[in-house]
Amino acid sequence: MQDILNDILQTNKKYANYGQVATYIPELKKARRDDLGICIIDKENKIYAVGDYEKKFTIQSxxxxxxxxxxxxxxxxxxxxxxxxxxxxxxxxxxxxxxxxxxxxxxxxxxxxxxxxxxxxxxxxxxxxxxxxxxxxxxxxxxxxxxxxxxxxxxxxxxxxxxxxxxxxxxxxxxxxxxxxxxxxxxxxxxxxSIEVDALDLARIGLHLATYGIDVENGERIISENVCRMVKTFMVTCGMYDASGEFAIKVGIPAKSGVGGGIMASVPNKMGIGVYGPALDKKGNSIAGTKMLEDLGKKVQINIF
Amino acid sequence: MQDILNDILQTNKKYANYGQVATYIPELKKARRDDLGICIIDKENKIYAVGDYEKKFTIQSxxxxxxxxxxxxxxxxxxxxxxxxxxxxxxxxxxxxxxxxxxxxxxxxxxxxxxxxxxxxxxxxxxxxxxxxxxxxxxxxxxxxxxxxxxxxxxxxxxxxxxxxxxxxxxxxxxxxxxxxxxxxxxxxxxxxSIEVDALDLARIGLHLATYGIDVENGERIISENVCRMVKTFMVTCGMYDASGEFAIKVGIPAKSGVGGGIMASVPNKMGIGVYGPALDKKGNSIAGTKMLEDLGKKVQINIF
Amino acid sequence: MQDILNDILQTNKKYANYGQVATYIPELKKARRDDLGICIIDKENKIYAVGDYEKKFTIQSxxxxxxxxxxxxxxxxxxxxxxxxxxxxxxxxxxxxxxxxxxxxxxxxxxxxxxxxxxxxxxxxxxxxxxxxxxxxxxxxxxxxxxxxxxxxxxxxxxxxxxxxxxxxxxxxxxxxxxxxxxxxxxxxxxxxSIEVDALDLARIGLHLATYGIDVENGERIISENVCRMVKTFMVTCGMYDASGEFAIKVGIPAKSGVGGGIMASVPNKMGIGVYGPALDKKGNSIAGTKMLEDLGKKVQINIF
Amino acid sequence: MQDILNDILQTNKKYANYGQVATYIPELKKARRDDLGICIIDKENKIYAVGDYEKKFTIQSxxxxxxxxxxxxxxxxxxxxxxxxxxxxxxxxxxxxxxxxxxxxxxxxxxxxxxxxxxxxxxxxxxxxxxxxxxxxxxxxxxxxxxxxxxxxxxxxxxxxxxxxxxxxxxxxxxxxxxxxxxxxxxxxxxxxSIEVDALDLARIGLHLATYGIDVENGERIISENVCRMVKTFMVTCGMYDASGEFAIKVGIPAKSGVGGGIMASVPNKMGIGVYGPALDKKGNSIAGTKMLEDLGKKVQINIF
Known part of the structure; x- marks a missing residue:
């Protein structure tokens, strides 16, 4: 998995050039357009991460x-x-x-x-x-x-x-x-x-939803199974702004993005994923981040459909 | 499973009274509002069915x-x-x-x-x-x-x-x-x-999508895995008219309905489902049919999220 | 003219029954639905008035x-x-x-x-x-x-x-x-x-616009000719809410209504008109008031087109 | 009047450069962008005309x-x-x-x-x-x-x-x-x-509406007074596409334009006006033609409001 992540990070770094950091508030303009990172935590609590996965950004949407x-x-x-x-x-x-x-x-x-x-x-x-x-x-x-x-x-x-x-x-x-x-x-x-997180934090949230609310370390429950399912459902139907349908077709996993450059994704029963890449496409999604998830889907079976 | 189907058919028959058969073309008005049937075919090709599951109707959407x-x-x-x-x-x-x-x-x-x-x-x-x-x-x-x-x-x-x-x-x-x-x-x-089908036909289609395109009887492939996934994705995001989001939250499976009263649903890796109930709600979905699928979801784990 | 006004008031009083006083704020509900009055002031400063033309109401739009x-x-x-x-x-x-x-x-x-x-x-x-x-x-x-x-x-x-x-x-x-x-x-x-006026006040405003800004009593100018024309133009194209086009076809004079029940109208070079009738049609115009202006137009040549 | 027309034609010819001839059908593209003409016929049947007022074009809207x-x-x-x-x-x-x-x-x-x-x-x-x-x-x-x-x-x-x-x-x-x-x-x-006309024809139509349906030469009636008023009303409220409101404010006369480059205008009780200028603004109105009418309004009192 670590190799896969290294690989997709390298392959997709170039896409940052096609996007722009959010500019509607001055603070967000300060982001470095080329930053890119991804973090995966699997059900066994194993963490895989590359790039700027510890960089802080605001969680936004x-x-x-x-x-x-x-x-x-x-x-x-x-x-x-x-x-x-x-x-x-x-x-x-x-x-x-x-x-x-x-x-x-x-x-x-x-x-x-x-x-x-x-x-x-x-x-x-x-x-x-x-x-x-x-x-x-x-x-x-x-x-x-x-x-x-x-x-x-x-x-x-x-x-x-x-x-x-x-x-x-x-x-x-x-x-x-x-x-x-x-x-x-x-x-x-x-x-x-305006809450600050990094890709690791997002992966942790994604994992939490992937395990239907059970903490993989201590078995504690924070969110009920049904609420986890509802949140993931909304992530699929509406999580990626007005590109949600396209993301569902191309990647097929629950994901929620923010204009700070983050994407939090959840693969039921498998893993949580956190992505950071502040260069956005026109609809407000991390452009290189979305591409990384597409490539991940080609190499690992994560599509839920 | 057969008991579950008998049960949900009985429980939900009453909902037909709250809906109306489609009237935009004269032919559809001839449907019997109280008809209700459901058919499930699982991965082992076992068929479970109750009610008007062999009644013919037009497939519509x-x-x-x-x-x-x-x-x-x-x-x-x-x-x-x-x-x-x-x-x-x-x-x-x-x-x-x-x-x-x-x-x-x-x-x-x-x-x-x-x-x-x-x-x-x-x-x-x-x-x-x-x-x-x-x-x-x-x-x-x-x-x-x-x-x-x-x-x-x-x-x-x-x-x-x-x-x-x-x-x-x-x-x-x-x-x-x-x-x-x-x-x-x-x-x-x-x-x-205007193609005529019954709930059994729809369950067969749903099963085909559930097995990613492989015929469970003879192992032949009709549709590729990727196309199956795409079709199921569109069924989740847009399959139940403008109640697709609600259906995804409440049932959480790929499904496509038609104003003839049919619903074709697919539970990945598990089963195909066909429903017939021509009394429709305002959005054009079988009212009792939708309720049956909600109840099925409460008794059998079919939610994909 | 006075006879004409008496006549159209009697003829159109019944229409109040088909309308409703505005209810979006509690204060407006207090209006008496059956009130109806009209006042005309002509270029010679002659005043003709019948009904509840001295009743106070808020000017609104x-x-x-x-x-x-x-x-x-x-x-x-x-x-x-x-x-x-x-x-x-x-x-x-x-x-x-x-x-x-x-x-x-x-x-x-x-x-x-x-x-x-x-x-x-x-x-x-x-x-x-x-x-x-x-x-x-x-x-x-x-x-x-x-x-x-x-x-x-x-x-x-x-x-x-x-x-x-x-x-x-x-x-x-x-x-x-x-x-x-x-x-x-x-x-x-x-x-x-929330400014309070009566039909007489509205007729005076209408007259002022009708004389292109010159006070008929003392010859003083308050508004320039061009601004008067602009205001009357907007009254024709947009003065009667989304029934402006219909009013222009049926009556053909600049008019502006308010949900308080007033209508202020202006016949260029001829007269100002003030109407009060708080029973409104669905679009927010005085129902009997509008009918009175239609009838006035049938008896007196006021249409500017 | 003839001098005024000569003058406004010269002044506004340059605006053709800011517009484009209609291109949605090949035939209309053949128009010469620089053509410009105007024709006025007054109540005494006097004709004033300059420029390309005898050039044929299709009447369109x-x-x-x-x-x-x-x-x-x-x-x-x-x-x-x-x-x-x-x-x-x-x-x-x-x-x-x-x-x-x-x-x-x-x-x-x-x-x-x-x-x-x-x-x-x-x-x-x-x-x-x-x-x-x-x-x-x-x-x-x-x-x-x-x-x-x-x-x-x-x-x-x-x-x-x-x-x-x-x-x-x-x-x-x-x-x-x-x-x-x-x-x-x-x-x-x-x-x-696709009916072909020239500016003279349009001025004749405008005059007919201006005289409330009476032919100024022979006193015959073709259209009733009320229908003339209705047509002129719609010309004011909707005649210049989605620039009708602006035209009413700036010129204040009933007018109808077409993407062939024509404008037919009518000044009640005064005159009919025909304009030809195929270079259009973005809303589909003759750009120089509209400017000519604005200038005409500054020199002759035609505003009806």
């Missing part, structure tokens, strides 16, 4: 899958799905249009911004502080990394330039899908996007 | 998955995907809008009408007759049923009332996604929708 | 035409039209969709909410207080009524339930069409909507 | 206004407006989307392609030949030019490349807005677009 898990653990599932849908949207992640044209006006799914703002609003806690602490604690447990924290420069940058998300949140409030103070919900949303 | 397989076998994959996309549309199956608002104007995927008209146009043959014969022959091989044929009353009905599909086809021609004579393409499309 | 005039007087026209378009939208007044699908993302025109929030942001003043005072002063001059003021109950109600407008405003800020503090802009917008 | 008049004379108005709406669409002339997203699915208005295909289908006649003859005869009477005929090269070109219009027509048939044979309706539609 990948957090949507973890916050979805929290929302499903903090609330009745029916309640959650009365506030956010289960369908792929066919539109870009930050689209507002469907909130108006949909019969229900409900966000299509928890993997687009509108849906993730809703799931964020469903995290329980007596105060904004408690919600933030519960969220960070959950990320620390699921990554088995107590150093997980927020990159405050990115967070502030997100908050200042977050008017499009703000617009969505007010529309969602207007239509009854979010209760409470919008700025508080958005604050937690921007914080969740 | 389920044919989209088989014609996709043919298109992928008759053409270079790249060529096929230059004419039809890979993404869920987030819109109803007969929507025209995305053909206009999409950057590419390409049909989103081969499971909506626009996309299936494209894949139909990609079936090879020197004449309309030869294309029709090749298509029928392929359906006969994959169902292992030489009696498979077209219901000409439904076909004529489809053809007469097919102006919406005709509109799509001309738009697709205008935008360069279909070549050739539109009425010929539509004729083959309407014929494919 | 009618203010959009006056604030547009202010924005065009406070700024270079080119600057104004770099922030708001000139085209009918074909969509409901509170639609967000076009802000996303339009090439420019600019609000289509100043008569829909999004556009009016932009023109409101263009009113000059060193402080929110000064802007509000300038706006009220302008309304008082143009209505020749020094008692014009804000209904604070309606204003508070608008502000509390204004999350859809808030969403639009943040989207407009995100896309560069509004600068500055959003809550301040919205506050002025909600206040402008 | 300008025919929509004349066919609308015919449809309104051949049918009850209520029936016509049950098949086509009265609202500006806010979308390009050949947009299909609104046919799907509109509540009614009705074409928005008779000035976009979809709407004009409907009005074409409403022209009376016992056979396609009779309909064509009646249409040509009407064009000849209204232009007072017996030589009016069809450019068959353009017509054939339109017919071959007309799949987008064909798509619309089938959708309209599917939704009940067109009856009868689609190819016959389209044939008449393509023929109407």
């Amino acid at each position: 990948i957090s949507k899958s973890i916050v979805l898990a929290m929302a499903l653990m903090d609330n009745e599932w029916e309640y959650v799905f009365s506030k956010v849908g289960m369908e792929p949207s066919g539109d870009p992640f930050n689209s507002i249009m469907k909130l108006e044209t949909n019969d229900t006006k409900k966000p299509c799914n928890p993997m687009i911004n509108a849906g993730a703002i809703v799931t964020t609003s469903l995290i329980k806690g007596d105060s904004p502080q408690e919600k933030e602490e519960r969220m960070l604690e959950f990320f620390r447990r699921i990554t088995k990394n107590n150093n997980i924290g927020i990159n405050y420069d990115v967070y502030k940058s997100e908050k200042i330039s977050g008017d499009r998300n703000r617009a969505m949140a007010y529309l969602l409030k207007n239509d009854g899908f979010i209760n409470g103070n919008i700025e508080e919900v958005l604050d937690l949303y921007f914080k969740q996007c | 389920i044919s989209k998955s088989i014609v996709l397989a043919m298109a992928l076998m008759d053409n270079e994959w790249e060529y096929v995907f230059s004419k039809v996309g890979m993404e869920p549309s987030g819109d109803p199956f007969n929507s025209i809008m995305k053909l206009e608002t999409n950057d590419t104007k390409k049909p989103c995927n081969p499971m909506i009408n626009a996309g299936a008209i494209v894949t139909t146009s990609l079936i090879k043959g020197d004449s309309p007759q030869e294309k029709e014969e090749r298509m029928l022959e392929f359906f006969r091989r994959i169902t292992k049923n030489n009696n498979i044929g077209i219901n000409y009353d439904v076909y004529k009905s489809e053809k007469i009332s097919g102006d919406r599909n005709r509109a799509m086809a001309y738009l697709l021609k205008n935008d360069g996604f279909i070549n050739g004579n539109i009425e010929e393409v539509l004729d083959l499309y309407f014929k494919q929708c | 009618i203010s959009k035409s006056i604030v547009l005039a202010m924005a065009l007087m406070d700024n270079e026209w080119e600057y104004v039209f770099s922030k708001v378009g000139m085209e009918p939208s074909g969509d409901p007044f509170n639609s967000i969709m076009k802000l996303e699908t339009n090439d420019t993302k600019k609000p289509c025109n100043p008569m829909i909410n999004a556009g009016a929030i932009v023109t409101t942001s263009l009113i000059k003043g060193d402080s929110p207080q000064e802007k509000e005072e300038r706006m009220l002063e302008f309304f008082r001059r143009i209505t020749k009524n020094n008692n014009i003021g804000i209904n604070y109950d309606v204003y508070k109600s608008e502000k509390i339930s204004g999350d859809r407008n808030r969403a639009m405003a943040y989207l407009l800020k995100n896309d560069g069409f509004i600068n500055g503090n959003i809550e301040e802009v919205l506050d002025l917008y909600f206040k402008q909507c | 300008i025919s929509k206004s004349i066919v609308l008049a015919m449809a309104l004379m051949d049918n009850e108005w209520e029936y016509v407006f049950s098949k086509v709406g009265m609202e500006p669409s806010g979308d390009p002339f050949n947009s299909i989307m609104k046919l799907e997203t509109n509540d009614t699915k009705k074409p928005c208005n008779p000035m976009i392609n979809a709407g004009a295909i409907v009005t074409t289908s409403l022209i009376k006649g016992d056979s396609p030949q009779e309909k064509e003859e009646r249409m040509l005869e009407f064009f000849r009477r209204i232009t007072k030019n017996n030589n009016i005929g069809i450019n068959y090269d353009v017509y054939k070109s339109e017919k071959i490349s007309g799949d987008r219009n064909r798509a619309m027509a089938y959708l309209l048939k599917n939704d009940g807005f067109i009856n009868g044979n689609i190819e016959e309706v389209l044939d008449l539609y393509f023929k109407q677009c």
